Amino acid sequence: MRLTTSRSLRDEYIWLALNLDQDPRPVSGPTGLGFREIPREELERDPARFGVTLSDVRHPVPRRFFAGFLADEVVYRMWVFEAHDHLLGRLPDSVRSAVLPSALAVEGSFTPPALRGRSIRPAALTWLAATARAEGMQQILLEIRRTNIASLRGTLKAGFKVMTR
Numbered sequence: 001m002r003l004t005t006s007r008s009l010r011d012e013y014i015w016l017a018l019n020l021d022q023d024p025r026p027v028s029g030p031t032g033l034g035f036r037e038i039p040r041e042e043l044e045r046d047p048a049r050f051g052v053t054l055s056d057v058r059h060p061v062p063r064r065f066f067a068g069f070l071a072d073e074v075v076y077r078m079w080v081f082e083a084h085d086h087l088l089g090r091l092p093d094s095v096r097s098a099v100l101p102s103a104l105a106v107e108g109s110f111t112p113p114a115l116r117g118r119s120i121r122p123a124a125l126t127w128l129a130a131t132a133r134a135e136g137m138q139q140i141l142l143e144i145r146r147t148n149i150a151s152l153r154g155t156l157k158a159g160f161k162v163m164t165r
Ligand SMILES: CC(C)(COP(=O)(O)OP(=O)(O)OC[C@H]1O[C@@H](n2cnc3c(N)ncnc32)[C@H](O)[C@@H]1OP(=O)(O)O)[C@@H](O)C(=O)NCCC(=O)NCCS
Pocket: 108, 109, 110, 111, 112, 113, 115, 116, 117, 118, 119, 120, 121, 122, 143, 144, 145, 148, 149, 150, 151, 152, 153, 154, 155, 157
């Protein structure tokens, strides 16, 4: 019975990966869109500006925070962490074997409703891919609920490939 439950939970999600063996094809979002990493001190000073809470910032798993901006307005956010054992342990076998040694995973990504559908997510993911590649990383991983069509479409536009069906 437990096996059935965990299997069906796994089936709710799709894993996607972007391998960084070559430069990602950048997707450009709206004119003026830019991204940068937000240091922890800046997040702690004004978490609400970035749509997060202090407990998000003090999460036990070390992770980095990146934001997208149009002028001074925050128009995208995502947490990025190294795909260590805590992630690898819960991956389906079929996915674990395709994970490269230096992999990053993305979670908590968000575009404000009024700005959706303008390719901010694919622009963010391709920007992150170029940044991660320059840092020597090999792969970016994403876990997306099967029913989250907007997220799946935005992720595929960035060049990610489905690892599980
Ligand atoms: C998923 C999400 C980050 C996509 O961001 P985005 O910047 O709008 O991405 P895109 O512009 O590439 O749009 C992706 C898809 O969203 C859908 N979309 C378009 N306009 C939309 C709108 N106004 N409102 C909602 N969805 C819209 C379309 O299906 C679009 O795909 P298409 O351009 O091929 O038609 C955003 O919808 C979001 O923050 N959702 C809530 C949080 C979430 O699901 N995060 C991801 C968890 S894995």
